[in-house]
Amino acid sequence: MDFIKSVLPDGKGVLPYYMLVLSVISIGNCLQTYSTLHFSRRLYNGRFVPNTKLPAASTTYNPEDSTDKLVSAQNDPKAMDQMTPLAGRLFGTWTLITSIVRCYAAYNLHLGPMYNIAYWTYIVAFGHFFSEKFIFKSMTFGLPQVFPFTLATCALIWMPLVRDHYVEVN
16 A cells, blocks of 8 residues: 555646546557557547549649548448558557656656646647547547547536646746
């Protein structure tokens, strides 16, 4: 028990433990993105088909370079998701970086800049998931999507409310 206590953050309150637990879970999530697309495909489960309204290729334009080369088509039987091995690994790498920042912050919430950087990881995560759901439509909303939205939203509400409790003023 002393060993476990020695590796836990010294911070007062629950927030450091919340951030540490999320970091450990996220590191596990990162590792799985390198071994399978299964769980990432459940999260990013929007369906797409090629965009037939793009102009033809020319010397100055390549439709393959277009960010809208695919369009949402949830009910089309030919539609596919956008999760590729590269996209999965990129998501895993992004998740790992976020996990490292949050883990470090869990032990250093008394430092204002560290607190702010940790808070920004939740802003970016929420913005990413929000835009993928509502703008890019690479997600439908179900149980796999509830967790990232809920965890980010909790932190976005909670962290500003308790900042003065954690951050030391020099």
